[in-house]
Amino acid sequence: MNHFEKFESYIPFDLLIPKNFLLAITAVTFVVLVRYLVTTFLFYVVFYLRRWQWSDLRQIYPELPSKTIQRYEIKWSVVSSIIFGIAGVLMGAFWQMGWSKIYLSFDQYGWTYLILSGFFVSVLHDFYFYVTHRCLHKPLAYKRFHAVHHASLHPSPWASFSFHPVESLIEAIPLPLITLILPLHPIVIVIYLTMATISAIINHLGFEVLPPGSAKHPVGKWLISGTHHAGHHRFYKYNFGLFYTFWDHIFGTQHPGYEQQFQQNTEVKIES
Numbered sequence: 001m002n003h004f005e006k007f008e009s010y011i012p013f014d015l016l017i018p019k020n021f022l023l024a025i026t027a028v029t030f031v032v033l034v035r036y037l038v039t040t041f042l043f044y045v046v047f048y049l050r051r052w053q054w055s056d057l058r059q060i061y062p063e064l065p066s067k068t069i070q071r072y073e074i075k076w077s078v079v080s081s082i083i084f085g086i087a088g089v090l091m092g093a094f095w096q097m098g099w100s101k102i103y104l105s106f107d108q109y110g111w112t113y114l115i116l117s118g119f120f121v122s123v124l125h126d127f128y129f130y131v132t133h134r135c136l137h138k139p140l141a142y143k144r145f146h147a148v149h150h151a152s153l154h155p156s157p158w159a160s161f162s163f164h165p166v167e168s169l170i171e172a173i174p175l176p177l178i179t180l181i182l183p184l185h186p187i188v189i190v191i192y193l194t195m196a197t198i199s200a201i202i203n204h205l206g207f208e209v210l211p212p213g214s215a216k217h218p219v220g221k222w223l224i225s226g227t228h229h230a231g232h233h234r235f236y237k238y239n240f241g242l243f244y245t246f247w248d249h250i251f252g253t254q255h256p257g258y259e260q261q262f263q264q265n266t267e268v269k270i271e272s
């Protein structure tokens with residue numbers, strides 16, 4: 001039997017024993033934190049330490065975030081990693097108890113479904129994020145919780161996990177819940193979470209990495225870009241999406257100047 005089709009490959013011990021549960025939280029938090037630190041550091045080295053001509057041309061803000069704000073973002077991201085670690089172990093406990101639809105055999109739903117399931121989970125998560133993000137912009141919730149993330153007017157890639165613990169909890173909930181209704185292979189979950197981390201880093205990078213013209217492209221215009229999310233940090237009332245611009249289009253919350261801002265961060269500067 002394939003290694004990736006065995007329950008023990010993912011959960012090697014009984015999670016319902018308290019000692020194991022705590023050990024698993026420590027291990028998963030460590031993995032989440034290392035993945036955040038290593039991936040962000042790679043982007044940091046390329047875009048912040050080794051300045052190169054191409055990235056200079058694509059810088060979104062006039063000035064890069066200070067070291068003080070970067071330290072602030074890392075501090076909150078470490079706390080978020082613990083909450084994401086707890087959510088990961090809860091998802092495993094649901095699976096062990098037989099509550100979730102996580103499956104092991106690649107043949108059970110076929111390879112087409114395996115790939116599509118990653119897209120389905122991203123759309124569900126994106127919608128959940130859009131709705132909760134709009135709620136977090138209500139005055140009281142903003143002041144109490146979401147202001148932590150918006151303290152970065154010009155965020156650095158370290159801001160990708162920089163949330164108040166309550167916001168981290170809100171954002172940690174959907175995936176364990178989605179596994180209760182949508183069949184997912186654990187490999188899809190691992191790849192999805194890694195891609196979500198990279199996407200969050202790119203959205204806060206401070207440099208536009210998508211190709212010129214993406215904001216008008218039939219496919220690219222539906223994807224959140226660094227320019228799109230930088231617009232959210234700058235204008236507050238626009239651009240609430242996580243991966244896709246569907247909901248911002250449908251609910252009329254996409255910044256009217258987005259396409260022009262994107263062009264300024266790519267084509268215009270390159271031509272000049």
Ligand SMILES: [Zn+2]
Pocket residue numbers: 133137146150232
């Ligand atoms: Zn916000």
Ligand SMILES: [Zn+2]
Pocket residue numbers: 149155159204229233
């Ligand atoms: Zn942000």
